[in-house]
Structures are given as C-alpha cells and as structure tokens.
Amino acid sequence: MNRSDCLETLVPHISDQLVVASVSGQWIWGQLCKHEGNLLLGSMGNALGVGVGMALGLPHRKVIVLESDGSVLLSLFNLPTLGSLHLENLAVFVFDNEAYSGSRISRPTATAGKTDLVAMAKDAGVSYAVTVRDLDAFKIEGTLAIKEKGLRFIVAKVEETLEHRKAERSDMDLVENKYRFVRYIERTEDKSVFLGRG
Amino acid sequence: MKNARKILQSLKSVGVRLIVSLPDSWLVDLAVLANEDSEVRHLLVANEGDGVAVCGGAWLGGTKSAMLLENSGLLVATYALARFHVTFGVPTLILTSYRGEIGDGNWNLSTMGRVTEPVIKALGLQYLIIRSADDIEEAIKKADRSASGTLLPTVILLGIGSL
Numbered sequence: 001m002n003r004s005d006c007l008e009t010l011v012p013h014i015s016d017q018l019v020v021a022s023v024s025g026q027w028i029w030g031q032l033c034k035h036e037g038n039l040l041l042g043s044m045g046n047a048l049g050v051g052v053g054m055a056l057g058l059p060h061r062k063v064i065v066l067e068s069d070g071s072v073l074l075s076l077f078n079l080p081t082l083g084s085l086h087l088e089n090l091a092v093f094v095f096d097n098e099a100y101s102g103s104r105i106s107r108p109t110a111t112a113g114k115t116d117l118v119a120m121a122k123d124a125g126v127s128y129a130v131t132v133r134d135l136d137a138f139k140i141e142g143t144l145a146i147k148e149k150g151l152r153f154i155v156a157k158v159e160e161t162l163e164h165r166k167a168e169r170s171d172m173d174l175v176e177n178k179y180r181f182v183r184y185i186e187r188t189e190d191k192s193v194f195l196g197r198g
Numbered sequence: 199m200k201n202a203r204k205i206l207q208s209l210k211s212v213g214v215r216l217i218v219s220l221p222d223s224w225l226v227d228l229a230v231l232a233n234e235d236s237e238v239r240h241l242l243v244a245n246e247g248d249g250v251a252v253c254g255g256a257w258l259g260g261t262k263s264a265m266l267l268e269n270s271g272l273l274v275a276t277y278a279l280a281r282f283h284v285t286f287g288v289p290t291l292i293l294t295s296y297r298g299e300i301g302d303g304n305w306n307l308s309t310m311g312r313v314t315e316p317v318i319k320a321l322g323l324q325y326l327i328i329r330s331a332d333d334i335e336e337a338i339k340k341a342d343r344s345a346s347g348t349l350l351p352t353v354i355l356l357g358i359g360s361l
Contacts (some may be wrong), residue, residue: 014314020255039258049248050282053255055264056239058215061259077245081252084243178286182258191260195346 001135003095003158004028008064009139010093013146016188017062018054018181019198022069023102026169028072030177034106042174043070044102048092049076055090056190064146067110069096076120083125083153091145091181092153099160106160121153129153201331201361203301205293206248208338214272214291216239218249224230224361247269247278250351251292252289254283262342264291269282269298269314269355279321281352288320289345289352291296296327318353325353328360331349 011033021029026040041047051065052138054087072078072094082092098112111117123127128150132138138156145152145190172180184195205228207220209217218241218306221229231266232240243249253263267275272294283290298304298311299315318325341352 018259026311028329041282041286043285046251046282049251049278050255050258052248053216053257054259055255056241056252057259057261058254075247077243077248080244080253081241081248094314102321134220134232175286177286185258185260192262193257194349 001133001138002161002163003156004032004163005135006093006095006138006142006156006158007032009144009158010142017064017146018058019064019066019168020047020051020054021066021133022071024066024071025066027169027177028163029068030170031167036180038067038177039181040174040177044068045074047071048075048082051090051092052078052081052085052087055087062091065090067092067094068097069094069109070100072117073110073115073175079121079124079126083121083154085152086125086127086158088149088151090151093142093145093170094155095152095158096155097158101160101162117155118153118198126151126153129155130150130166131155131157133157134139148189199227199231201334202231204331204336206231206235206238208266208335209291211335212338213252214238214264216253216256217266218243218252218263218264219243220246220249220268221266221298221311222295224356225266226295227361233334237323246275246330248351250275250290250292251278251282254278254288257288257290264293267294267305269294269310272353273310273317276317283351284321284323287349289349291341292351292353294353294355295361296357297355299357301358310319314355315347321354323351324348325355326339327355327357329357330359331361334360
C-alpha cells in the first residue's frame with residue numbers, strides 16, 4: 001500500500017470538510033484534490049495542533065488532518081491535547097512509512113521498531129485508534145473516519161516511496177493557499193476572518 | 199486576582215473567545231478565571247508549541263484566541279511560531295509573564311529574562327511590556343489591532359507589577 005493510493009480513496013468523500021496537511025503528502029494531496037478547504041502547511045509538527053484549533057472553533061465542520069510518522073514523532077505533545085479534548089469532528093490520518101524518507105536517507109524511524117503510534121494515541125486518551133496495513137482496510141477506516149462522528153486516529157502503514165518527489169508541484173504558493181482557505185471559510189461560514197489591510 | 203480579572207475582561211472585549219494556556223505561577227489566577235468564565239473556552243495544553251498552533255488553527259477557522267504562557271514557554275513555541283505563524287502570516291495574541299527580568303531575582307529564570315526580547319525580535323514580532331495593570335486594557339487593544347493588521351503574532355510581556 002502506498003500513500004498516494006490511500007489518498008486517492010479519500011478524494012471522492014471530500015465535500016465541505018477542512019483538510020490540514022503537514023508536509024507529508026501535501027504535494028500529492030494538493031494535486032489529487034483541488035478543494036478550497038485544503039490547508040497545506042509545508043512543515044512538520046504543526047498540523048495536529050492547527051487541526052485541533054480549527055475543529056474547536058468550527059465544531060459543525062469535519063476537520064481532517066493528514067500527518068506522517070516523522071511529523072507526529074516531532075510533535076508527540078499534541079497527543080494529550082487530542083486525547084483530552086476528544087473532538088467529535090476530527091479525523092487524523094498518519095501515513096507511516098517507517099523511514100526518514102523526507103531527508104532522502106532510507107533509515108528506519110522509531111515506528112519501524114518498537115514505537116507504536118496507535119498505542120501512544122490510545123494511552124493519551126484517544127479511544128478510537130487503529131493501524132491499517134492494506135488498501136481495503138484503509139478504504140473502510142478512511143470512509144468511516146470522514147463520514148462518522150467521533151475522533152478517529154488512523155495509522156496507515158505505507159511503503160517508502162519517492163512518489164512525492166515526482167508529484168507535480170502546484171503553481172499556487174502556500175501563502176496563496178492560506179488566503180484561498182480563509183476566503184473559503186469566510187464564504188461558507190458567513191464570517192470575517194481578514195479585517196483588511198492597506 | 200483583580201489584575202487577572204482586568205486582563206480577562208480586556209481579552210473578551212477585543213473578541214477573544216478561546217484562551218489556550220500553559221500557566222506559570224504568575225498566570226495561574228488568570229487561568230483559573232478563564233476556566234470559570236462561560237464566555238470563553240479555556241484549554242490547557244502540555245506544550246506551548248501545541249498551544250500556539252491551536253490558536254493559529256482557531257484563527258484560520260474564524261475564532262479569535264489568546265495564548266498565555268511563561269516566557270520559557272515562548273522559547274518552546276518558537277518552532278511553531280517561525281514555521282507556521284510567521285511563514286504563513288497567521289496572527290495570535292500572546293501574553294507572557296516576563297520571568298527573570300531585572301528585579302525578579304530568580305536565578306533559575308534569569309536566562310529567560312535576558313533572552314526573551316532578543317528571541318521575539320529574532321522572530322520579527324512586535325511586542326510591548328506592561329508594568330502596571332492600569333495599562334493592560336490599552337495594551338491588549340493595541341496588540342490585537344496590530345496582530346489583525348499585520349497578520350503576525352504580537353506579544354505582551356507582563357512584567358513585575360502587572361499581575
């Protein structure tokens with residue numbers, strides 16, 4: 001199973017959800033899904049916190065966070081917040097390739113060994129956390145996570161590939177993406193976020 | 199407690215509806231009041247990097263928030279502030295106790311007193327220092343106005359005499 005195949009299965013379910021992607025998979029996701037509700041962060045370690053803040057402020061909107069093993073390992077401090085709040089409108093997908101592939105060295109991360117992100121999430125208070133290892137299981141869990149209420153934390157064990165480096169880059173820079181995202185929020189929530197400058 | 203009440207009221211008056219905190223002993227009254235206030239949601243976090251990211255995410259969804267932390271925690275939050283808030287232009291109102299500043303006399307925090315302002319400057323953030331609770335309402339108004347206008351975090355350093 002690779003990350004791209006997993007992400008493809010999510011695309012048909014996207015309508016008005018808000019999708020926060022860490023650097024993991026954002027290029028692929030940005031190409032697969034042109035949704036205005038995509039917020040592509042371009043960094044590791046921030047997506048879970050940002051997704052929690054968004055889900056807190058917009059409890060009637062489903063927020064989906066796309067994460068990676070490296071990014072979650074960098075920001076494990078997010079897990080107690082996730083477990084304590086247990087937001088009903090949040091779905092977290094962690095694409096775990098068990099490798100430092102972003103740095104182009106194929107060395108195993110802690111999740112290739114004894115570190116179990118699902119166990120860590122559960123012990124932080126996340127009641128629904130599962131590991132999936134094949135695409136059929138991912139489709140089932142992915143659909144439920146998006147469609148159903150309740151916090152879900154899905155760790156997808158994916159192959160290490162260099163597909164993200166081959167993905168076509170968007171001509172939209174990430175700050176432009178932020179403006180598009182906020183304008184989408186303003187339009188769909190009928191509220192002002194930007195107060196205007198100039 | 200009186201000063202904490204004034205700070206909370208000032209935050210609410212500029213539209214803050216989410217307060218995220220990792221309080222130290224100077225900020226604990228404010229955190230207690232925020233916890234009891236029905237007009238704001240109060241969230242305690244275990245790490246300030248998490249806290250400021252939550253505040254930024256809330257803003258992107260249209261909810262104004264404030265982060266309360268000790269200046270030691272401001273250093274913890276620098277990664278999220280640099281990679282997320284400053285890079286993208288996401289405002290957050292940050293109130294931090296100014297531990298270790300001259301007059302505090304706490305050896306253990308004196309390094310924080312020396313590095314806090316240089317770190318804020320290195321991030322390119324605007325800040326002001328409050329030394330009297332009488333100034334807090336105006337400081338919060340200014341910091342909020344600048345955060346909203348510049349789309350960057352602004353920092354209020356709560357010095358000795360302000361809390």
